[in-house]
Amino acid sequence: MGAPDENLKKTNMIHIKYFGAIAEVTNCTSEKLESKTYSLKEIIQEINKKYELKHIPLKYALNQNIVDKVEGIEISENDEIAVLPPFAGG
Amino acid sequence: MNRYSKQIQLHQIGESGQTKLENARVLIIGAGGLGCAVLPYLASAGVGTLGIIDGDKIEKSNLHRQVLYTQNSTGQLKVEEAADRLKEMNESLKVELYREFLSAENALKIISNYDLVVDATDSIAVRYLINDACVVAEKTFVYASVFKFEGQVSVFNYKNSPTYRCLFGEKAQAVQNCEEAGVMGPTVGLIGMLQANEVIKIITGAGEILSGKLLVYDTLSNKQHTFSFQKNDELKIDHDFFRKKHLKENIQETTPSEALSGRKLLVDVRELHETPEIQMKDLIRIPLSGLEESIHLLDKNFELRLFCQSGIRSMKALKILEKNGFQNLKSIKGGAREILKTLNDEKEYIH
Numbered sequence: 001m002g003a004p005d006e007n008l009k010k011t012n013m014i015h016i017k018y019f020g021a022i023a024e025v026t027n028c029t030s031e032k033l034e035s036k037t038y039s040l041k042e043i044i045q046e047i048n049k050k051y052e053l054k055h056i057p058l059k060y061a062l063n064q065n066i067v068d069k070v071e072g073i074e075i076s077e078n079d080e081i082a083v084l085p086p087f088a089g090g
Numbered sequence: 091m092n093r094y095s096k097q098i099q100l101h102q103i104g105e106s107g108q109t110k111l112e113n114a115r116v117l118i119i120g121a122g123g124l125g126c127a128v129l130p131y132l133a134s135a136g137v138g139t140l141g142i143i144d145g146d147k148i149e150k151s152n153l154h155r156q157v158l159y160t161q162n163s164t165g166q167l168k169v170e171e172a173a174d175r176l177k178e179m180n181e182s183l184k185v186e187l188y189r190e191f192l193s194a195e196n197a198l199k200i201i202s203n204y205d206l207v208v209d210a211t212d213s214i215a216v217r218y219l220i221n222d223a224c225v226v227a228e229k230t231f232v233y234a235s236v237f238k239f240e241g242q243v244s245v246f247n248y249k250n251s252p253t254y255r256c257l258f259g260e261k262a263q264a265v266q267n268c269e270e271a272g273v274m275g276p277t278v279g280l281i282g283m284l285q286a287n288e289v290i291k292i293i294t295g296a297g298e299i300l301s302g303k304l305l306v307y308d309t310l311s312n313k314q315h316t317f318s319f320q321k322n323d324e325l326k327i328d329h330d331f332f333r334k335k336h337l338k339e340n341i342q343e344t345t346p347s348e349a350l351s352g353r354k355l356l357v358d359v360r361e362l363h364e365t366p367e368i369q370m371k372d373l374i375r376i377p378l379s380g381l382e383e384s385i386h387l388l389d390k391n392f393e394l395r396l397f398c399q400s401g402i403r404s405m406k407a408l409k410i411l412e413k414n415g416f417q418n419l420k421s422i423k424g425g426a427r428e429i430l431k432t433l434n435d436e437k438e439y440i441h
Contacts, residue, residue, distance in 0.1 A: 061317045090236055
């Protein structure tokens, strides 16, 4: 009997949607992400790192609800995160 | 036959809805892409008075999407051309034109004249101005914005509901507007049409309003999403906030007359030995040197007016109290000297 193998830890399948100028940076309007973390904050850090989004002010929605702060929010399997920039034009 | 009979026969509209439309005064801020979609439909639906504010002239590159204008109208002021077209559509329409851009100086005055506001602008900075002016003036406004083939629509400040600041916070930054990013006419037309639709629903009470909801529409995929968001209860957008954000006046200082009027508590922050002493009913002496330890003596709900000899220490006291969560504060300019002068005129309180 060995210790639990970290590599077998369950990953979450999360759906991410991108809008506006963000979708141009990511080159897609949606993608599926497999993440080992349950923390919304950490998932966003993963996305930011992947696409270098750090410096653009953004809002995030979890299952269609925009969150005020990303800290302290846990996500579950098949949750949907939306990355929302404000639009300017008119 | 009544020209509005086809909309009156909708039970959500009816005669009473039509009357509401005719009595409504709606301000459209921006006569560009969104404005050119909103304006003709509101005019044709029988909205009684439309205010239009825009300082721009028509350019050739506007024509592909700003469909109120023609190739013969380039160089003309947008608001004048729009007014001419709209009055041709509906002679009973009243149009009020503002041949200028919305600014911190004119926003409150203009917006307070209308029942409902439409944000049909193209810059995030002016959207903050519209938000704050509408909250101060207690007006609902219908927001929309466009980026390439996508658009956003929401109704802010509807019955004390969330506002633009509740949604995007303090630091929303434009990536690009239509001029820079590019846009198709049908995209901005569709989004403007959604705005006109919200205006009509708000006025007549029909359907559900996009309040506390952000509708995002992608015309390339025809997918739409509606995201919910909450009001930020910690944010207080009042005259002081507006002045601080947009007019940069010093709102922390006040005059002795203001401080002596109404139900205010004067706080003398001079050392106890300093003269001249001012004796009056609603006054407490807490020297600046001992203020931090004595904060518990003050109630955050009171309107506090701080003073010292000339007004310098009282500003320091104000900053200390602000750090401790006090908001109803002002420092009396000119301090004890000016207060005495004012009181001398009233000849009552001098010791």
